[in-house]
Amino acid sequence: MAVYTDVADEDLAHFLADYDVGALLSYRGIAEGVENSNFLVHTESGPYILTLYEKRVNASDLPFFLGLMNHLAAAGIICPVAISDRHGNTLRELAGRPVALISFLEGVWVRKPQPVHCGQVGAALARFHLAAEGYSLTRPNALAQPDWRPLFQSCREGADVVLAGLEAEIDRELAALQRAWPEALPSGVIHADLFPDNVFFLKAELSGIIDFYFACNEILAYDVAICLNAWCFEPDNSFNITKARALLRGYMEVRPMDKAELTALPVLARGSALRFLLTRLFDWINTPEGALVKPHNPLEYVRKLRFHQKISNASEYGIDV
Amino acid sequence: MAVYTDVADEDLAHFLADYDVGALLSYRGIAEGVENSNFLVHTESGPYILTLYEKRVNASDLPFFLGLMNHLAAAGIICPVAISDRHGNTLRELAGRPVALISFLEGVWVRKPQPVHCGQVGAALARFHLAAEGYSLTRPNALAQPDWRPLFQSCREGADVVLAGLEAEIDRELAALQRAWPEALPSGVIHADLFPDNVFFLKAELSGIIDFYFACNEILAYDVAICLNAWCFEPDNSFNITKARALLRGYMEVRPMDKAELTALPVLARGSALRFLLTRLFDWINTPEGALVKPHNPLEYVRKLRFHQKISNASEYGIDV
Numbered sequence: 348m349a350v351y352t353d354v355a356d357e358d359l360a361h362f363l364a365d366y367d368v369g370a371l372l373s374y375r376g377i378a379e380g381v382e383n384s385n386f387l388v389h390t391e392s393g394p395y396i397l398t399l400y401e402k403r404v405n406a407s408d409l410p411f412f413l414g415l416m417n418h419l420a421a422a423g424i425i426c427p428v429a430i431s432d433r434h435g436n437t438l439r440e441l442a443g444r445p446v447a448l449i450s451f452l453e454g455v456w457v458r459k460p461q462p463v464h465c466g467q468v469g470a471a472l473a474r475f476h477l478a479a480e481g482y483s484l485t486r487p488n489a490l491a492q493p494d495w496r497p498l499f500q501s502c503r504e505g506a507d508v509v510l511a512g513l514e515a516e517i518d519r520e521l522a523a524l525q526r527a528w529p530e531a532l533p534s535g536v537i538h539a540d541l542f543p544d545n546v547f548f549l550k551a552e553l554s555g556i557i558d559f560y561f562a563c564n565e566i567l568a569y570d571v572a573i574c575l576n577a578w579c580f581e582p583d584n585s586f587n588i589t590k591a592r593a594l595l596r597g598y599m600e601v602r603p604m605d606k607a608e609l610t611a612l613p614v615l616a617r618g619s620a621l622r623f624l625l626t627r628l629f630d631w632i633n634t635p636e637g638a639l640v641k642p643h644n645p646l647e648y649v650r651k652l653r654f655h656q657k658i659s660n661a662s663e664y665g666i667d668v
Numbered sequence: 669m670a671v672y673t674d675v676a677d678e679d680l681a682h683f684l685a686d687y688d689v690g691a692l693l694s695y696r697g698i699a700e701g702v703e704n705s706n707f708l709v710h711t712e713s714g715p716y717i718l719t720l721y722e723k724r725v726n727a728s729d730l731p732f733f734l735g736l737m738n739h740l741a742a743a744g745i746i747c748p749v750a751i752s753d754r755h756g757n758t759l760r761e762l763a764g765r766p767v768a769l770i771s772f773l774e775g776v777w778v779r780k781p782q783p784v785h786c787g788q789v790g791a792a793l794a795r796f797h798l799a800a801e802g803y804s805l806t807r808p809n810a811l812a813q814p815d816w817r818p819l820f821q822s823c824r825e826g827a828d829v830v831l832a833g834l835e836a837e838i839d840r841e842l843a844a845l846q847r848a849w850p851e852a853l854p855s856g857v858i859h860a861d862l863f864p865d866n867v868f869f870l871k872a873e874l875s876g877i878i879d880f881y882f883a884c885n886e887i888l889a890y891d892v893a894i895c896l897n898a899w900c901f902e903p904d905n906s907f908n909i910t911k912a913r914a915l916l917r918g919y920m921e922v923r924p925m926d927k928a929e930l931t932a933l934p935v936l937a938r939g940s941a942l943r944f945l946l947t948r949l950f951d952w953i954n955t956p957e958g959a960l961v962k963p964h965n966p967l968e969y970v971r972k973l974r975f976h977q978k979i980s981n982a983s984e985y986g987i988d989v
Contacts (some may be wrong), residue, residue, distance in 0.1 A: 355779040355870075356776040357779070370871070372775070372777060373774045375708055377699065377701060378696070378697035379697070387698070389774060393709070394715075452694075453693040455681075455693075455695060458675070458677055458678070548677075570715055
């Protein structure tokens with residue numbers, strides 16, 4: 348959470364004059380996201396988010412992300428939209444960075460999700476998958492299954508520091524997933540990062556989803572697997588089958604998964620656990636002490652991975668198969 | 669700029685239920701202030717600032733600060749006010765910290781102040797001084813002239829690292845100011861930190877002043893001297909007499925300074941420069957590399973100090989004496 352780039356008052360006022368949003372009233376840097384600089388901007392027409400894309404984001408991906416938000420919103424998904432300037436552009440430049448003015452979504456993210464939240468997240472994810480159909484742009488998943496081994500090569504020296512024996516365990520899992528990874532499952536645009544801090548609620552009703560900067564083309568059920576990991580474990584890393592049942596039922600009521608998807612779910616959940624384990628391991632060993640952003644502990648995902656390794660059938664996630 | 673303490677959604681909703689502000693809609697940690705955690709909160713009744721006071725702030729000072737804001741607002745100063753809960757309390761506890769819900773002030777701070785801004789700041793400072801008369805609480809200045817020598821003892825080893833010869837220069841200045849420091853000048857509650865980032869403008873009109881966490885009882889003209897240093901030098905540290913004239917005239921039109929105050933102004937400006945030089949020097953040597961907050965360069969205030977040492981008469985600041 349950080350603001351990497353300051354924006355001068357005059358520059359912002361000048362920038363906003365190209366939009367039909369009224370005059371600038373105030374702006375504050377917000378502690379949100381580790382990749383970009385974000386400001387909560389108030390204008391005469393309401394609140395907005397101003398996002399300056401810092402160098403960790405590939406600028407050539409931005410049209411995909413911004414276009415996706417607007418495609419989804421047009422299809423009825425409640426999510427932020429990129430505002431067009433008077434010339435129809437959503438992507439501009441400010442303070443030397445690519446920048447977008449984005450609508451502000453009210454809602455709070457839930458620190459302790461309950462089954463009632465998980466059910467709505469499942470349904471929202473399915474609606475996302477359906478709404479994204481027909482989106483014209485594509486973006487490969489930069490963290491897809493074939494990318495995990497080279498990622499691990501760049502941080503394997505940290506594995507046994509985190510946990511004795513972890514390096515060998517990851518090597519075995521990489522090999523197992525390479526063999527078992529499903530092919531030809533239904534795919535499309537996935538969110539790929541639908542963690543609790545990216546889902547807003549108002550009075551226990553889902554009020555929107557945000558942060559599309561990992562979205563990509565991938566197996567749809569892999570997105571479900573990411574959510575199982577993100578929403579259905581307790582702080583002590585125990586699996587909460589009530590939450591999983593709610594999440595999967597919520598999803599299936601909107602977009603039923605077919606037999607092949609359900610069969611693959613345990614492997615996809617292992618893959619998702621390994622993917623977050625690896626990026627957390629990478630960040631863990633590459634974050635200097637005293638840094639702005641504290642890295643997440645990779646161990647959480649070791650435990651989730653081991654849980655899914657013991658699952659032989661998706662019914663153990665709480666649904667009829 | 670930082671958020672040191674997270675606040676859980678349920679805790680905040682529960683907290684806000686004790687206030688007459690409507691339901692919680694959203695909240696974002698904002699990158700503001702180095703002492704506290706701040707959130708921009710939207711409720712059904714509008715935006716608010718939620719401030720959690722971290723340990724660098726002395727909790728026993730909080731009633732002074734919050735009471736001052738409300739006293740000033742009642743006297744017509746445009747500044748944030750501390751909102752009272754249903755029991756009349758402005759100071760509560762949340763996430764283990766003292767906390768206050770504060771009204772949100774629209775406006776932006778000006779990165780490159782012009783004389784038109786300086787004139788309004790001078791007038792606003794004078795109105796602040798007059799409006800604070802009759803405020804019942806008092807708070808001694810924790811960074812008053814007698815405190816500078818012990819402060820320097822705690823960081824003198826950094827002086828010559830910043831600039832060769834600076835340690836001896838500060839020693840001489842401390843002795844000179846101890847001898848020359850004025851007594852019996854008009855005093856009252858001062859803001860003590862009215863830098864550009866604490867003054868909001870909307871379309872070149874001053875729209876409010878914020879951040880009262882250095883306010884204290886002190887010589888009123890010392891507050892003017894702080895503003896001379898904060899507003900009337902260019903980025904290259906050259907003195908801009910046009911800005912100083914505007915600031916001083918703006919002040920004097922609301923609260924004329926008497927002969928003794930004007931005579932003391934150069935010494936007060938030296939004292940103000942030394943006070944910020946010393947705290948910056950302290951922060952400079954006590955900030956670990958890669959820390960959240962980058963310390964200000966103390967050198968800026970060495971140059972300001974040297975400028976004021978050459979002033980023999982307040983007329984050199986651009987006003988008739």
